[in-house]
Amino acid sequence: MEINKMLEKLKNLKYENLYQNDFFLTWDRTMDELQSIFTVADCLRHLRENNISVKIFDSGLGISLFRDNSTRTRFSFASACNLLGLEVQDLDEKKSQVAHGETVKETANMISFMADVIGIRDDMYIGKGHTYQKNVAEYVKEGYEDGVLEQRPTVVNLQCDIDHPTQTMADMLHIIHEFGGVENLKGKKIAMTWAYSPSYGKPLSVPQGIIGLMTRFGMDVTLAHPKGYEVMGEVVEVAKKQSQETGGTFTITNDMDEAFKGADIVYPKSWAPFAAMEKRTNLYGEGKFDEIDKLEQELLEENKKHIDWACTEEKMKLTKNGRALYMHCLPADITGVSCETGEVDASVFDRYRIPLYKEASYKPYIIAAMIFLQKVKDPVKMLDDLMSRNQLRLRK
Amino acid sequence: MEINKMLEKLKNLKYENLYQNDFFLTWDRTMDELQSIFTVADCLRHLRENNISVKIFDSGLGISLFRDNSTRTRFSFASACNLLGLEVQDLDEKKSQVAHGETVKETANMISFMADVIGIRDDMYIGKGHTYQKNVAEYVKEGYEDGVLEQRPTVVNLQCDIDHPTQTMADMLHIIHEFGGVENLKGKKIAMTWAYSPSYGKPLSVPQGIIGLMTRFGMDVTLAHPKGYEVMGEVVEVAKKQSQETGGTFTITNDMDEAFKGADIVYPKSWAPFAAMEKRTNLYGEGKFDEIDKLEQELLEENKKHIDWACTEEKMKLTKNGRALYMHCLPADITGVSCETGEVDASVFDRYRIPLYKEASYKPYIIAAMIFLQKVKDPVKMLDDLMSRNQLRLRK
């Protein structure tokens, strides 16, 4: 799409409520708001590809707060901040006192005197990550309103226990481009399926985020997993409701083949059972580490029974014309490469390597678009101004 | 105060000796120099609040060298550098060879080829931190004079064993704003008092820095602590001398009530006895770790005897009209929140939460003002230029 068409599209969308606001869950936001983010992401990419700077900040900090190791999301956030002119500062909690209650409020304000955005990844414990992000957002909003902070630092959810919006929106932007536009998605079948991995306890935010987002586009969304690997009930309800509203379907099955059959898109990926993760969180809270070990053993035992849940060449043949778009948030557990038996055959993974990398390449732009719409009141005018200004990203 | 009045004030101050110089201790500097820093800090804040960029560096590094964990000071330094256009690079000594003698000189030069400022925090051992900072400053000055470095990296003391100037000057700027101007401080009573905390060995730089700074403004400064919790003798001498020169008073008492009585400002905070810290440093140097453990036990025993030294609601009633300004460098040990019994009642702390956060919010500007005056020969003209340039911090 041409840049002018993108701007035209943006003009007709209602995005006001993104301004000066936080981004937690995709299903909190209207379709117009999501579309605005996709469109701004495309615009920013277009400008950068044409060597036009989109720096809107002359100075300012982007705080990254990762409660888990991360490479891709960390670099995506750093790239997005740098693109817009913010310098990233990592809050390393091991070097600080962020803890509970009053102290989170305090630290949130103490690091935010010159922070425009705070990116948080906190996906480890059920019921914790989302709450933590909301708290931080609330505390710095309060700090802004109390005159402590000169600007309101907005929060971007870089993964919580419920949703992973920067991942799933990058996934969706990839799908939009692969299928030639958002208007072509109606009735397309996407299979979000569990897959076997020898490791234990992978987060649920991706499958939950995918069913929570894809059901809004009139797609036929199938969630498949072995019995016992159910995801969070609230998100299932959200997905059901949304699929009804958009004229799509939402199906849950315990049969991987059924999910793959005729699918336009497959997204096979390991995750831990929600109920078990909830139990683990409770045991953790009670300090019962022996029982956590026992639980882990049981889960690994159970896990092994489903080693046939793999995205093999054979399974791929079940998909539409045998060539559904294969997706993954990466890194994948590849059979014979990163583990003995994993989520996907090496030959399938290799065939889709370039599209997989492209899928990932949208994430910095999704994050940048979220920040852009949080900070810029009239994004159409601003994008226009940036084009007129025509400041080169690299003088070459 | 209006920006023009601030500039007018600055014009009448002598700040030349801050230019191309280091900042170690507040009592090394003239009142005019301190006032210049306060005024420039206010100007920089004013410009930023009006979305005007104060970037004076197009490129350049700000080196941060922290020999202790830190959140607030780290982020304050990073914010100040970013505000002025410097990129922060942390020197992680665990990844380097900074040690003794020749090697400090070498490393100081090796990291400084493009460094404009070096922020150092080294507060752990008595007699070490200040000396270390002076050494680093001297070594890079030498490097500059020898033609090794193209610019002279100036040092900013981000806390040493003697003083914590960026903290106490932020505290003072808060007081100036709360009391409506520096001219209103004469005769105001500030109680810098020890308070009980279950933890051991908190640095002395804050109480020392407070008595070393506040006695210069004609204030009635009372230092209160249990017997045995004396601070560094040299700083007490400085405080005495200064209070005489400025027509204020400086009193030491072992009675917390006496200190609180009629106080306009209270600053209750735990610290370790200077003599014990000196002993610990010596034992550490001699490698007598058993004796260090023993010393720590003794100190904790002694500490427990003073559990009544707390900033309670009752104590607050003793202050001027029962509503002195409560101050703290944060984080505070709050009774029933961060510990069972601590420095301050939760209700007192809560009532002053917003002013406490504001107090902290001055630190990035104090640091930025110190750097600004170290680097800019004619700050009045530069501030004028920055206003005329009117480059937006955020295009919105």
Add this chain to the structure above:
Amino acid sequence: MEINKMLEKLKNLKYENLYQNDFFLTWDRTMDELQSIFTVADCLRHLRENNISVKIFDSGLGISLFRDNSTRTRFSFASACNLLGLEVQDLDEKKSQVAHGETVKETANMISFMADVIGIRDDMYIGKGHTYQKNVAEYVKEGYEDGVLEQRPTVVNLQCDIDHPTQTMADMLHIIHEFGGVENLKGKKIAMTWAYSPSYGKPLSVPQGIIGLMTRFGMDVTLAHPKGYEVMGEVVEVAKKQSQETGGTFTITNDMDEAFKGADIVYPKSWAPFAAMEKRTNLYGEGKFDEIDKLEQELLEENKKHIDWACTEEKMKLTKNGRALYMHCLPADITGVSCETGEVDASVFDRYRIPLYKEASYKPYIIAAMIFLQKVKDPVKMLDDLMSRNQLRLRK
């Protein structure tokens, strides 16, 4: 040299092949290419010294990937990136999944969506570092060609198992300046000699890099070491061939005095025997850690026999007029300072401290020049433009 003369010189050099290309080994590059890097380094330094900004990037990331602790090279890379306008992001492999095979390709692409340059230091295992750097470079080039990456991130070798080009080229630029121009180097004798250090296993990249670079300038290059301390055979062949082509000489001796005799430049430095390092790498691959310990013991025993290989005052007297230029990549093992007996007498080291620091000061500019020539198609015009633009680095 004046800036106009530098630009004139640059006009007559062929540097096209540096553009959009990686930098691995100096002997991969033509003399014109090396001269271009020296000249651009001098130009960038000249401009910075005159407070003229050489920022060519408005945004963009410089990725640093260090597989070993580092202070100097880390800060040199950070300084170079900052000078040109790139923000450094460290890839901490402990927080990521960079490993073998497919995963290196994946991570290389995942961190590079907005990366313009990747600086890699990987010098620990023989046969690994160079290969790893080539792989990363190849993978991101592929990513660029496949449309995954919008720009091609070029690799700069910040030290590998074979060469240490940013060090040796900084060394050479120091020599050029000390001897008044590259045209004065013909026939000058440089002694690259082994020296005793109590530590074990120092990398070979410096001696190899030195003989691989200095033999291209018609110099008389002598490599001296005890028997058994041979360097990589391939690099010796390169040095031999180059010395013949340029009318210089290349001599290997086991006699330190012979090397020092009449030398214009001496570079005494410890390194580990290549054969032993190769053996260690193999043992490491086979997981034979006991044998590695045994090997280390043997090497330390052998090492002690050569304690007389030291750059003493006496040895210095053997050099040309007793005052050869003493060089070292730093940090040096100084007798009586950083160890009991080491590579160099304290009095020799002290006498050369300032030149040694200056030697090191060229590294940021060498790195910046490499990046500049990788990214800028017409460097003469660009340098001209930067001068005309006359943007101040520091408004003072």
